[in-house]
Amino acid sequence: MTPALWTLRAVNLLLVLASAYLGARGKAVGMGPPAAAVLGVLALEAAAVFSGKLNGSAARRPAAAIVIVADVLLVMWIAHWTQEWGGALDLGVLVPAVLAAAEFGALAGAAAAAVPALFTAFLPAALGQGAGSNVVVPLVVRGLLFALAPLCAGLALGPERARSASAARITLARLRSAQIGEYLSFALFQLREYAISISTLAEAIALAPEGDPKRPERVERLRKAAGELGAKLSRVLGDQSALTNAPPPTQTSVDLSALVGACVDESREAFAPDGVRVTILSVSAVPPIHSDRRSIELALMAVLQNSLEACASRGGGAVTVLVRREGANAEIEVSDDGGGVAEADKPMMFEPFVSARRSSNGLGLGLSMSRRFLERIGGGLRVKSKAGYTAALLIVPLEHELPKIRLEESTWAGRRAD
Numbered sequence: 001m002t003p004a005l006w007t008l009r010a011v012n013l014l015l016v017l018a019s020a021y022l023g024a025r026g027k028a029v030g031m032g033p034p035a036a037a038v039l040g041v042l043a044l045e046a047a048a049v050f051s052g053k054l055n056g057s058a059a060r061r062p063a064a065a066i067v068i069v070a071d072v073l074l075v076m077w078i079a080h081w082t083q084e085w086g087g088a089l090d091l092g093v094l095v096p097a098v099l100a101a102a103e104f105g106a107l108a109g110a111a112a113a114a115v116p117a118l119f120t121a122f123l124p125a126a127l128g129q130g131a132g133s134n135v136v137v138p139l140v141v142r143g144l145l146f147a148l149a150p151l152c153a154g155l156a157l158g159p160e161r162a163r164s165a166s167a168a169r170i171t172l173a174r175l176r177s178a179q180i181g182e183y184l185s186f187a188l189f190q191l192r193e194y195a196i197s198i199s200t201l202a203e204a205i206a207l208a209p210e211g212d213p214k215r216p217e218r219v220e221r222l223r224k225a226a227g228e229l230g231a232k233l234s235r236v237l238g239d240q241s242a243l244t245n246a247p248p249p250t251q252t253s254v255d256l257s258a259l260v261g262a263c264v265d266e267s268r269e270a271f272a273p274d275g276v277r278v279t280i281l282s283v284s285a286v287p288p289i290h291s292d293r294r295s296i297e298l299a300l301m302a303v304l305q306n307s308l309e310a311c312a313s314r315g316g317g318a319v320t321v322l323v324r325r326e327g328a329n330a331e332i333e334v335s336d337d338g339g340g341v342a343e344a345d346k347p348m349m350f351e352p353f354v355s356a357r358r359s360s361n362g363l364g365l366g367l368s369m370s371r372r373f374l375e376r377i378g379g380g381l382r383v384k385s386k387a388g389y390t391a392a393l394l395i396v397p398l399e400h401e402l403p404k405i406r407l408e409e410s411t412w413a414g415r416r417a418d
Contacts, residue, residue: 106154
């Protein structure tokens with residue numbers, strides 16, 4: 001449940017209280033207990049909502065069911081307390097019923113409205129306060145009327161909810177596929193390069209002066225094993241070394257502002273629930289970039305996913321995307337107030353399969369593979385986190401440059417075995 005939905009429910013319950021107060025004027029009925037109950041429930045829920053405890057994937061639906069039932073029971077109890085069974089007071093069940101339809105489907109929403117509406121109409125008739133025994137037809141009509149709004153809302157939201165879920169699955173699958181492919185490319189490249197290094201080193205040892213009578217045999221076995229490993233990898237990866245890497249980037253003209261807008265729209269639909277605001281700011285004009293669009297897109301989507309999910313896990317927040325030109329580079333800065341990164345996790349932010357969010361279902365490849373996507377076109381990725389805020393800076397050269405290779409990714413390939 002987001003702060004926006006909590007506010008909607010709070011306004012609804014306060015209107016129910018106001019309606020009950022106006023209807024009960026002149027009666028010997030005190031409004032203190034209903035007011036205390038409503039304010040107490042809203043205060044407890046606010047503490048949970050604004051702390052983000054009701055926004056986890058496991059807690060969201062149970063929390064929604066609890067608050068919807070609480071709203072309906074409060075409305076029914078207030079109606080019973082004030083003996084106000086009709087009119088505006090009963091309309092208080094429509095808001096939680098529509099929320100039930102949005103979360104659990106049209107039938108659940110219709111039941112959430114029809115059941116209390118029938119109960120509040122049947123109870124006074126059973127107590128002799130109704131219009132007599134002929135109440136079946138009015139009850140049926142009343143139940144249908146109350147069920148109509150949430151039923152229609154659920155039917156209208158169903159296809160949209162399914163479409164959003166499908167879009168989210170497609171986007172997530174595309175990101176994960178690219179990240180896993182990039183990681184496997186990196187891992188296989190490293191394996192093959194190290195196999196070549198082992199073979200080269202073994203050959204150098206084999207040609208050295210012999211001292212130990214068993215040394216030639218051992219060296220030969222090492223060289224044979226290394227050769228077999230290299231042959232197996234060659235059969236798996238192909239004879240061309242390019243096959244150990246992802247397809248080379250293609251250079252096209254990229255409108256960075258349009259690409260950022262498209263990535264933000266897709267990410268917002270896939271990863272951002274209500275309560276997360278996304279703002280795009282353009283500080284300076286960025287000319288068309290001659291680079292690989294796919295590398296920039298995949299890196300930006302993964303960074304946006306991290307920021308949006310971090311804010312969503314806290315019940316809401318703000319993500320700002322800043323686009324500017326800085327010398328020979330374009331820079332995209334994605335910042336959020338999603339809680340930041342713990343100090344213990346900062347040294348491992350770019351490690352594969354390491355996620356800073358313990359409750360996340362992600363693979364932990366987003367930042368590490370995003371940096372590789374950008375370094376492949378000569379760019380880079382930097383991340384800073386402090387005081388609950390996180391900022392990721394994507395550096396994109398205006399003109400395609402040679403790939404950057406960091407020290408920890410280098411191997412012995414091509415070096416002398418001495």
